[in-house]
Amino acid sequence: MxxxxxxxxxxxxxxxxxxxxxxxxxxxxxxxxxxxxxxxxxxxxxxxxxxxxxxxxxxxxxxxxxxxxxxxxxxxxxxxxxxxxxxxxxxxxxxxxxxxxxxxxxxxxxxxxxxxxxxxxxxxxxxxxxxxxxxxxxxxxxxxxxxxxxxxxxxxxxxxxxxxxxxxxxxxxxxxxxxxxxxxxxxxxxxxxxxxxxIGETTPRRRVFAGTLAQSLRYGENPHQAAAFYTDGSDRPGVAVAAQLQGKELSYNNINDTDAAFELVSEFLPAEGFACAIIKHANPSGVARGATLKEAYQKAFDCDRTSAFGGIVALNSRLDVETAQAICEIFTEVVIAPAADDDAIEVFAAKKNLRLLLTPGLANTAEAGLSYRQVSGGMLVQDRDNGQMALDDLKVVTKKAPTEEQMRDLLFAWKVAKHVKSNAIVYVKDGATVGVGAGQMSRLDSALIAAKKAERMAEAMGLPQPLTIGSAVASDAFFPFADGLMEAAAAGATCVIQPGGSMRDDEVIKAADEAGLAMVFTGMRHFRH
Missing domain, CATH: 3.40.50.1380 (Methylglyoxal synthase-like domain)
Incomplete structure (x- = not known):
């Protein structure tokens, strides 16, 4: 031949x-x-x-x-x-x-x-x-x-x-x-x-996965790992279909974190107000709503200024020049938004390494779909976590009921907790996270870490007390014991949202009543491993 x-x-x-x-x-x-x-x-x-x-x-x-x-x-x-x-x-x-x-x-x-x-x-x-x-x-x-x-x-x-x-x-x-x-x-x-x-076959005997190369990457999570980014042909708004206006080529970790940031901020529709999520290593360091986009960014930044350095910023609304200027005050890896004003783009042009991505709208977080995870010898496939919670879905289980303002913060905290690695504890006050505990082996540790981070942030900002005082707290899964709940109360939380369903729910509810907390059950959990 x-x-x-x-x-x-x-x-x-x-x-x-x-x-x-x-x-x-x-x-x-x-x-x-x-x-x-x-x-x-x-x-x-x-x-x-x-x-x-x-x-x-x-x-x-x-x-x-x-x-x-x-x-x-x-x-x-x-x-x-x-x-x-x-x-x-x-x-x-x-x-x-x-x-x-x-x-x-x-x-x-x-x-x-x-x-x-x-x-x-x-x-x-x-x-x-x-x-x-x-x-x-x-x-x-x-x-x-x-x-x-x-x-x-x-x-x-x-x-x-x-x-x-x-x-x-x-x-x-x-x-x-x-x-x-x-x-x-x-x-x-x-x-x-x-x-x-x-034909309604949810678990077909054979399932095939396919993708089209979008980008060869310099390396994966670490320099010794080869990597590439493949798209699946979906038109779902997000990092895969975003237009990159400037900045260095996205890395493996950039793409992963940007996806996490954009999926989180998409929980908050523009009609409900401006919202910002700052992500570091796939976990939110801060999430907030604001009267302006700049205010939303600043409140998210103030949750954990240390972790925000080198993070990913996701916005639910058109990027304006004031917000762009605020973002440029520290080093940021990626900014992703549905659109951007010309003068905001011009501000970012001076930051050659900052990546700016614009998407065709927000992702529909209620949309059905599949998620995949490789394990040794196989693939885990599940429905995307598109679970939603409305005010009427919440069940008050304590003697004290949350106020209208507390209910708003509880629902906000619940949306954020869905995107925090388990075990997740999220403190929220006035539409902004003030403490996030993620990925710990016990729920108690997550509550402690989130509270401690809030204390350090208060000291750094010169506040008389941590913002967890008077906050709402969300737990992505039930409290198996009252200890995690009591830690949240000690941090100053006044109301709690959690799925319920523990063998010791009665003990936890009793502890909440004795501590003067208002608590609601969702009947739905949001594990994110």
């Missing part, structure tokens, strides 16, 4: 016509015979480029609304035949099968139909059969055949032909084959996932 193989005959059949005529002309200019089908052939012919219909080659017309056109031995034989195998060559000669050296195919737009919410019958018609069959055949025979499935590979293909006098190298064909199999794999994944949803 020779490393180089000439491209004399190409079959082109594409749904996405981007760059089609330019490619066809470039191939024709290089002396390549072009075979094509349906709309692709018409577009090429209309551009004045010589093209031969596949139906003329096979002797069979396209039929069954185009379902059958390339499923023929004269197509698949031309793709699969080993050019250095005498029996294959003899069979081609006997049956009048011509070699096909290049296949250019992109598939029916199944994913696009899915994105626009097409009905079941339309989705079925967008399942490509001939395309994947040809791609798999050509890619298998990459010893001789080049297989192009992405428009972005048109340029590299032509460059390869120019560099090798109309031939392609084995290494180049290998790379194209890998891309081709990944494409058909992703396509089948989209079809099987859609069908599972369509």
């Amino acid at each position: 020779s490393d180089l193989h000439p491209v004399r005959r190409a079959l082109i059949s594409v749904s996405d016509k981007t760059g089609l005529t330019d490619l066809a002309k470039a191939l024709a200019d290089r002396g390549v015979e072009i075979l094509s089908t349906g709309g692709s052939a018409k577009a090429i012919r209309d551009a004045g480029i010589s093209v031969r219909d596949v139906a003329d080659v096979t002797g069979f017309p396209e039929m069954m609304d185009g379902r059958v056109k390339t499923l023929h031995p004269k197509v698949h034989g031309g793709l699969l035949a080993l050019r250095d195998n005498a029996d294959h060559v003899a069979a081609m000669k006997e049956h009048g099968i011509g070699e096909i050296d290049l296949l250019v195919v992109n598939l029916y737009p199944f994913e696009a139909a899915l994105a626009r919410g097409a009905g079941y019958d339309e989705m079925i018609e967008n399942i490509d059969i001939g395309g994947p069959a040809m791609i798999r055949a050509a890619a298998k025979n990459h010893a001789f055949v080049s297989t192009v499935v992405d428009v972005e590979d048109y340029g590299p293909l032509l460059a390869e032909l120019d560099a090798n006098d109309g031939q392609t190298s084995y290494v180049f064909r290998q790379r194209l084959a890998q891309i081709a199999y990944a494409r058909t794999g992703a396509y089948d994944a989209a079809v099987s996932t859609w069908m599972a949803d369509a």
Whole structure:
């Protein structure tokens, strides 16, 4: 087998016509015979480029609304035949099968139909059969055949032909084959996932995951780990679809933390007021609402000024110049927002290392979806935590009921606790976190740490007492004992929100009553491991 193989005959059949005529002309200019089908052939012919219909080659017309056109031995034989195998060559000669050296195919737009919410019958018609069959055949025979499935590979293909006098190298064909199999794999994944949803199969026997490379990363969580960022084709607002206006390339940790920050701030709709979340190592160091965006940022910053250094700032509203100036007073890694004023962008331009990302709106935190986590030997799959809690859903379990103002802070704290690593304790006062305890092995430790951080912050700001005095406190899961609750009371909390459901709920409620606390149960927990 020779490393180089000439491209004399190409079959082109594409749904996405981007760059089609330019490619066809470039191939024709290089002396390549072009075979094509349906709309692709018409577009090429209309551009004045010589093209031969596949139906003329096979002797069979396209039929069954185009379902059958390339499923023929004269197509698949031309793709699969080993050019250095005498029996294959003899069979081609006997049956009048011509070699096909290049296949250019992109598939029916199944994913696009899915994105626009097409009905079941339309989705079925967008399942490509001939395309994947040809791609798999050509890619298998990459010893001789080049297989192009992405428009972005048109340029590299032509460059390869120019560099090798109309031939392609084995290494180049290998790379194209890998891309081709990944494409058909992703396509089948989209079809099987859609069908599972369509028939209500929540735990299909086999589940396929697929992604498209968005960015190669310098390294992963640590410099010795290779890493890359892949997108899943979803249009959900967030870091994957955000436009980066400035700053260095995002790192693995930047992407992870920015996602955490944006998902959290998306809990707070702009119609309910301005909101800001500051994230450090996937946990919020501060979250707040404000009368202005700048006030929301400042209140979030004041929860833990130390941890905010080098953090990620997520905003639920359009970034203005005053907020941009405040953010620039300390080192910040990333700012993500739905939009930004021109003068705010100009302020950030002086901070060359600060990344500014703009998204097409906020994420819908009530939207259904799946989340995945790899474990040794497998994958954990669950519904996204889209649990929501309204005022009417809360059950008052103590003698004292929360005031209207306390209820607002309790619900705010509950939304934040959903995004804090378990065990999570969150103190909130006047629409701002004033202490966050995250990821501890006991709920008591989380309550202690959050209170201690609030004390240190009060000392740093010159306050007479920590802001946990008179605060609301949220626990992401029930208090198994009264000790964590009592620690919150000792820190100055006056009301509590928690799921309830402990064997010792009666003891915890009794302790809350004795301490003069108001407490509500949600009946829902928010573990975040």
